[in-house]
Amino acid sequence: MGFTPSTMRQRRCIAQSGNDQIFVLSSSVASTAATEEDKAAAGVPAATSEASTNIEDADIPTNLPSDCGMDYIPLATMLATGQLAEADQFTRDALITISGAKAKGRDFVYFTDVKNIPATDLATMERLWNKFSGGKFGYSVQKKKWKQSKGDFETFCRKIGWTTTDGEVERKKRWFGASEFIYDVKKAPEGHLPLTSALRGTSLIKNLLQHPVWDNDDWMIEPDK
Numbered sequence: 001m002g003f004t005p006s007t008m009r010q011r012r013c014i015a016q017s018g019n020d021q022i023f024v025l026s027s028s029v030a031s032t033a034a035t036e037e038d039k040a041a042a043g044v045p046a047a048t049s050e051a052s053t054n055i056e057d058a059d060i061p062t063n064l065p066s067d068c069g070m071d072y073i074p075l076a077t078m079l080a081t082g083q084l085a086e087a088d089q090f091t092r093d094a095l096i097t098i099s100g101a102k103a104k105g106r107d108f109v110y111f112t113d114v115k116n117i118p119a120t121d122l123a124t125m126e127r128l129w130n131k132f133s134g135g136k137f138g139y140s141v142q143k144k145k146w147k148q149s150k151g152d153f154e155t156f157c158r159k160i161g162w163t164t165t166d167g168e169v170e171r172k173k174r175w176f177g178a179s180e181f182i183y184d185v186k187k188a189p190e191g192h193l194p195l196t197s198a199l200r201g202t203s204l205i206k207n208l209l210q211h212p213v214w215d216n217d218d219w220m221i222e223p224d225k
């Protein structure tokens with residue numbers, strides 16, 4: 001039986017379930033976490049940003065392609081108005097949808113789901129992150145930092161500002177409760193955002209940075225208006 005274009009798009013957005021570890025969690029988990037310890041275990045950020053009112057509607061792009069029917073105008077608006085914490089959460093929630101995890105009844109993404117994420121959607125989100133950060137944030141920026149770190153996760157975290165020190169002890173920054181991450185384009189290091197939880201392992205972020213969409217610069221091409 002053949003598939004209509006819409007059916008094919010839906011199939012591309014449905015991932016296979018498995019027994020892999022959980023790495024990304026949606027904001028719904030944060031609402032049910034009873035304590036800060038629970039939030040720490042879930043790896044759920046709880047920061048918010050103050051919106052800027054200096055952005056004209058004309059500055060927010062509206063032609064934002066998706067193979068899953070995902071609406072990226074909220075992400076564009078958040079990034080354009082400087083609501084980086086909210087944009088960061090939107091991005092993680094979007095991954096749950098476009099990977100097919102949500103269709104499977106899951107509020108998290110397995111690293112094996114990454115292959116099901118349409119390049120079109122990743123490219124759309126990446127262009128927005130790049131545009132509104134002046135090329136400072138995005139998965140493509142993180143991939144460059146990953147290569148500079150020769151695939152060493154600890155070095156990578158230092159390069160993009162995901163670590164801090166307590167006295168002489170280096171540790172990963174906390175993103176629950178009062179987040180220690182920097183939701184400010186001017187102050188944050190290159191590649192600092194978006195965040196990907198590695199609390200239970202690094203396979204998800206590694207697979208995101210190895211997605212075929214980053215094999216060339218086609219993702220940078222703006223869609224026709």
